[in-house]
Amino acid sequence: MASRIPQLQSKVTEASQVVANHGSSFYKVLLEQNKHYIQDPPTIEKCQTLAKQLFYTRLASIPLRYNSFLKELEYAKNIVKHRHDLKIEDVGFGALFGLECFAWFCGGEIVGRGFTFTGYHV
Structure with a gap:
């Protein structure tokens, strides 16, 4: 096991060098590909508005998720009733x-x- 530690250290060093060399270009490409999701200008008010929209959208989806849960529960009850099948x-x-x-x-x-x-x- 101790003989594998230098090998592991060299692999970690190699991986960190790849990230250091290509990390910023990956970041730029990622932002460029997803720029349609970025709000411009990025203000605190806009972030607060988006947070409220997310919260209330999640809140509005509770009845749909509850109905889906009830369907799953009914399916499970049906399986228990017909367990011999x-x-x-x-x-x-x-x-x-x-x-x-x-x-x-x-x-x-x-x-x-x-x-x-x-x-x-x-």
Whole structure:
């Protein structure tokens, strides 16, 4: 493992040089390609107006998202009612999804405790 550290350091140095050399040109190209999204002039008032528009647009979309949630919930209820018609593949996908959710939860708990498994800091 220790023999790989210089190799890793050289790769990181090489990558940082590429970013240093090409970063500003990438930034300029990115801004040029997306200039139709940029508000001119960029004033504080314009930023506040855009923030309010985003907030109220999100607020207005709540009923649509709620109706979509109700449709998904109805679909899930329908699956539970007709569970005898399920194929083993569907059950397997559901089990894998549940396992993935549990794994992300456990990973989040470990990260939240500072990467300790017991919860005690040494």
